[in-house]
Amino acid sequence: MSMSSTIKDVAKHAGVSVATVSRVLNNLPGYSEETKRKVEQAVKELGYQPNAIARGLVNKRTQTIGVLFPSVSSSFSSEILHGIEDVAQNHNYSIIVCNTAEDGKRTMKYLQVLREKRVDGIIFSSGVLEPEYYEAVQAMDVPLVLVATQSEFDGAPYVKVDDRKAAYDAACYLIRRGHREIAMIGGGESDLIAGRPRYEGFRQALRDHGLPLREDHVLDGGFTFEGGCRAAERLLTAAPEVTAVFAAGDEMAIAVISMAAKLGIAVPGRLSVIGYDNLKLAEMSNPPLTTVAQPLQEMGRLASEKLIAMLDNGETAFSEIVPHRVIERQTVKQRSL
Structure with a gap:
């Protein structure tokens, strides 16, 4: 049949x-x-x-989870997704992934689609959980978990690293290796999730070590390779005294390495670089990139576990700060003091 x-x-x-x-x-x-x-x-x-949807209408469950990412193509998102899917598969949930492209209209449209598909819960990654998104999810009456972001809203537990502390540790790592003229390329001050807290951590580390902070040494690379290249070119041509750069994202760190190569600046001979995230990319760069790791797959797993515990056992989920660590490779060298 x-x-x-x-x-x-x-x-x-x-x-x-x-x-x-x-x-x-x-x-x-x-x-x-x-x-x-x-x-x-x-x-x-x-x-x-x-039919799964018809079944879902009766028992009100479709065994699906909606996941919203601002950019699905990034290796950052795909690592988190790995973790989410691992856990979901083991609990017989399937995943619907939505690529919101950091666009509010698209996010609202996808939330509507997820509502029509009657997803059982939602995982929201990276971006800012705007009030209108939160209200839309509340209206769907499904649980919500945030990953690699956080919000002030009730009932939106999050899983993330302490961005401020991770950036602080990255800067301290450079300082401990004898660097005094340190620059930072970040994701922009207006980004309240991954942007500003990392700048704050960086500035705090310099203050705590009595180092001068020159604002022309703090640039915005917008978290992209292209933006990183533009910022690195400005920095390396205008500030030859800089001996180390903290880039608040691995793509921007690799942009610094590649721009340094173009300008004939040896890494780590003349310029040390530390990144942030520990994407697969970091091992592929030349030289391999020293970086602050976020446990991205683990974060995805935890977010998925929290959501499914809320769904299957009605448990209350609590927010969790996960540990970061510096992964040493070959882009930072000790300076003789």
Whole structure:
């Protein structure tokens, strides 16, 4: 029999009404053991697969989770997604991934799509959880977990590293290796999630070590390779005294290395570089990039576990700050003091 047998075919085959088949499939009362056996036999013989959405309408669950990323193509998002999917698969949930491209209209449109698909819960990654997004999710009445971002809203537990502390540690790492003229290329002050806290951590580290902070040594690379290249070119041509750069994202760090190569500046001979994230990219760069790691897959796993615990056991989920660490490779060298 074809996979496309309908509930009508099952009813006919078992010699009962469609309503009875539906009751048996949804474990509702009102039929004999004999009838139940007949229906189950018919389902088996016809290879009938109840439609997941139709099933979901009855038990109000579709075993799907919506995941929103500002940029799905980035290796950052794909690492987090790995972790989310691992856990989801083990608990028989499937994932619908939405690429919001940091665009509010698109985010609202996707939330509407997820509502129509009756997802059981939502994981929101990276961007700012705007009030209108939060309200839309509240209206859907499904649980929400944030990953690699946080918000002030109730009932939106998050999983992330302490960005400020991670940036602080990256700067301290450079200072401990004898660097005094240190620059930073970040993601922009207006980005309150991954932008500003990393600048704050960087500035704090310099202050705590009594180092001068020159604002022309703090640039915005917009978290992209292209933006990183533009910022690095400005910095390296205008500030030859800089001996080390903290880039608040690995793509921007690799942009610094590549711009240094163009300008004939040896890394780490004349310029040390430390990145942020520990993307796969970091091992592929030349030389391999020293960076502050976020445990991205683990963060995805935790977010997924929290959401599914809320769904399956009605548990309250709590926010979690996960540990970061410096991964030493070959782009930072000790300066003799």
